[in-house]
Every structure is written in C-alpha cells, then in structure tokens.
Amino acid sequence: MRVGRWLLVLVPLVLLGLERPPVLPHAPAPDPRALVPRVVPIPPDNPQTPAKVELGRRLFYDPRLSLDGKVACASCHRPEFAFSDGGNPVSVGVFGREGTRNAPTLTNVAFRRRLFWEGRSPRLELQAVGPLTAHHEMGMEPEALARRLSSIPEYARAFQEVFGEPPSLKNVAFALAAFERTLLSYNSPFDRFVAGDDRALSPAALRGMELFFSERGDCFHCHVGPEFTDDEPRNTGLYTVYPDVGLARITGRDEDVGKFKTPTLRNVALTAPYMHDGSKKTLREVMEHYNRGGEPNLNADPLIRPLGLSESEVDDLVAFLESLTDAQFISNPALLPSR
Ligand code: HEC
Numbered sequence: 350m351r352v353g354r355w356l357l358v359l360v361p362l363v364l365l366g367l368e369r370p371p372v373l374p375h376a377p378a379p380d381p382r383a384l385v386p387r388v389v390p391i392p393p394d395n396p397q398t399p400a401k402v403e404l405g406r407r408l409f410y411d412p413r414l415s416l417d418g419k420v421a422c423a424s425c426h427r428p429e430f431a432f433s434d435g436g437n438p439v440s441v442g443v444f445g446r447e448g449t450r451n452a453p454t455l456t457n458v459a460f461r462r463r464l465f466w467e468g469r470s471p472r473l474e475l476q477a478v479g480p481l482t483a484h485h486e487m488g489m490e491p492e493a494l495a496r497r498l499s500s501i502p503e504y505a506r507a508f509q510e511v512f513g514e515p516p517s518l519k520n521v522a523f524a525l526a527a528f529e530r531t532l533l534s535y536n537s538p539f540d541r542f543v544a545g546d547d548r549a550l551s552p553a554a555l556r557g558m559e560l561f562f563s564e565r566g567d568c569f570h571c572h573v574g575p576e577f578t579d580d581e582p583r584n585t586g587l588y589t590v591y592p593d594v595g596l597a598r599i600t601g602r603d604e605d606v607g608k609f610k611t612p613t614l615r616n617v618a619l620t621a622p623y624m625h626d627g628s629k630k631t632l633r634e635v636m637e638h639y640n641r642g643g644e645p646n647l648n649a650d651p652l653i654r655p656l657g658l659s660e661s662e663v664d665d666l667v668a669f670l671e672s673l674t675d676a677q678f679i680s681n682p683a684l685l686p687s688r
Pocket residue numbers: 409420421422423424425426440441442443448450451452453454455458461463464465466467473476477480481485486487525529
C-alpha cells in the first residue's frame with residue numbers, strides 16, 4: 350500500500366525530470382594551474398602544410414584581395430593589436446565603408462567553435478568568405494577574386510602547387526584558414542605562471558586571478574578554460590534595448606536578443622575598445638559594467654548581477670587581464686608579413 354502511494358508521487362516526478370533539460374549546477378572554479386594549452390584541432394579536409402600556411406599568410410596581408418585594392422584581412426586584424434583593429438569601435442572596409450561591429454582578436458582562433466560575434470559561422474574556411482565578399486569589408490565578387498589572383502603569376506603558381514588548381518574563393522578561404530590556425534599565443538605572464546613560474550604574476554594580478562576564479566567575481570563560468578571562453582552566445586546586460594540584436598538576427602527568437610559570443614580574454618589588453626560594438630573604451634570600463642550588474646535586460650544571464658567589488662578589487666581584475674598579454678605573439682616573425 351505504502352509503496353504504491355510513493356510510486357504515485359515518484360513516477361510523475363521522475364517523468365517531469367526527464368522532460369526538462371537537466372539543470373546543471375554551476376561548475377566549480379578550476380585550479381588556474383590546470384589551464385594548460387590544448388592541441389590545435391585540424392579539420393581532415395584542410396590539412397596544414399607549410400606551403401599552404403605560407404600562401405595563407407601572403408593572402409592575409411595582401412590588399413589586392415579587396416575591391417579597391419586597399420583593404421587586407423590584416424587592415425582590420427593587425428598583428429600589433431593581437432590581430433584586432435586597434436582603436437576603431439567599428440571596422441572600416443573598402444571605400445571607407447563602415448561596418449557595425451568591433452573586429453575581434455584572432456588569438457588562438459583555431460579553437461573557436463563558433464565564429465563572428467553571434468557565432469553564425471561554424472568554421473574558419475566558411476568564415477573567411479564573409480569578409481572577402483562583404484560589401485563593407487573587402488567587397489569582392491568570387492569570379493573577380495579568382496581572376497585577379499590568377500593574373501598574378503606568383504599566386505597562380507602557388508595555388509597550383511598547394512591545391513593543384515587555379516585560385517578560387519574556396520581555396521583562398523582554405524589557405525587563409527590554415528594560416529589562421531597558426532595564430533597561437535601561449536607565452537603571457539599567466540601562461541608562465543601556469544607552467545610553474547611563481548613569480549610571473551604581480552601581487553595585484555594574483556589577487557585579480559583569485560577573484561576571476563571565485564564565486565564573487567564569477568568570470569570563469571563564461572570565460573572558461575585555457576582559452577577564456579565557452580564560445581556560447583550570452584547576454585551581459587550591455588543595454589536595455591540592443592541596437593544590434595545579436596543572435597536573434599539569425600534565429601529571430603526574442604530570447605536571443607542581445608546574445609553575443611563570449612570573447613576570449615587572451616591579449617585583451619591589446620584589443621581596445623571592447624564589446625561587440627566597441628562601446629567600452631577601457632578594461633576598467635568593462636569591469637565597472639560587470640560590477641554594476643549591467644543594465645536591466647530580460648535576457649541578461651543570471652550570472653550578471655551587482656558584484657559589490659571595491660575599487661582596488663576592480664584594479665586587481667584589470668591587472669589580471671593585463672597578465673594575459675603575450676608580447677612574443679605580436680612580434681613572432683612567422684605571423685608577420687613575409688618579406
Ligand atoms: C573591414 C574590416 C575587416 C576585414 C577587412 C576583415 N575582417 Fe575579420 N572581422 C571584422 C569584424 C568587424 C568581425 C566581427 C564581425 C561580426 O561578428 O559580425 C570580424 C570577424 C572575424 C573572425 C571571427 C573571429 C571570432 O572569434 O569570431 C575571423 C576569423 C576573421 N574576422 C578573419 C578575417 C579574415 C581571414 C579576413 C580576410 C579575408 C578578414 N577577417 C577581414 C573585420 C574585418
């Protein structure tokens with residue numbers, strides 16, 4: 350009898366539980382020293398070869414890939430700013446045409462599971478087609494691009510060598526992706542700390558790191574793992590009314606308004622201004638946004654709430670973010686224009 354009655358209660362509960370997506374408890378903070386670099390994933394249909402990477406590098410820095418012959422990938426992804434565009438809130442493409450978004454860093458972009466601010470592109474090979482053909486970026490028609498590169502003997506030769514065919518939008522994108530997968534940065538003071546150097550971080554950066562990986566600062570739930578991102582679209586309460594609706598532009602769903610992909614924080618001190626629209630000028634401004642708990646927004650992530658950090662704790666967080674800068678990355682000759 351008794352057992353029967355319990356079953357009546359338990360069975361519906363279990364069924365209810367099965368219907369809902371499981372509510373995962375928030376992951377506990379990791380030990381920062383466990384955040385060691387991972388192996389770069391290479392797609393089987395675009396194996397890396399030195400000749401392909403070299404071709405990709407040449408293309409990346411070459412403004413002849415654009416309609417007016419003045420804009421290269423590197424115009425908006427400049428090595429000295431960790432492959433972001435250095436100071437412009439939104440990017441400027443061919444004929445001075447302005448876009449609407451801030452150029453993200455390409456630091457360790459090989460690991461991104463989603464590309465673009467709302468994550469609309471799944472892989473680098475597809476992503477590159479975007480800027481090559483976008484009206485406000487490089488503005489090229491696929492046939493015009495193929496024709497122009499075929500008319501440059503050194504490219505005609507290099508494409509034949511690497512792909513066994515003449516230049517096309519597709520193989521340009523594949524070569525660019527191969528080069529982008531070499532944009533690897535693992536030599537910041539933070540990385541040296543992870544590798545065992547106890548003196549790599551200043552006392553302020555150490556305090557900031559502790560806050561970053563604590564329930565109080567709560568940064569690590571979105572800026573996850575050694576790449577400092579979960580690659581998930583999130584609403585951080587940047588605005589109450591978002592001029593750019595982010596993920597909702599693709600899905601059309603109300604609950605996706607204002608969702609943008611969590612960016613990596615590697616080399617973040619080099620990539621001002623911040624956020625998808627470049628609306629925050631300094632890291633301190635970004636930290637003040639989080640400390641306030643953002644602006645009221647229906648879709649804001651529950652992790653965004655007033656943090657109650659003191660001025661000096663905010664400074665410590667900034668010091669930690671600055672310790673993610675890798676000076677060797679931006680001066681690595683293998684990643685700069687070839688001579
Ligand atoms: C006119 C400036 C401009 C040019 C030129 C440009 N980009 Fe970008 N790039 C941007 C902006 C702005 C974004 C973000 C756009 C968005 O999210 O809608 C972006 C996003 C990206 C991303 C996604 C990064 C991420 O983490 O989501 C990659 C990869 C990238 N660009 C590579 C390239 C390559 C390769 C080229 C050359 C073929 C190039 N870009 C040319 C401005 C530019």
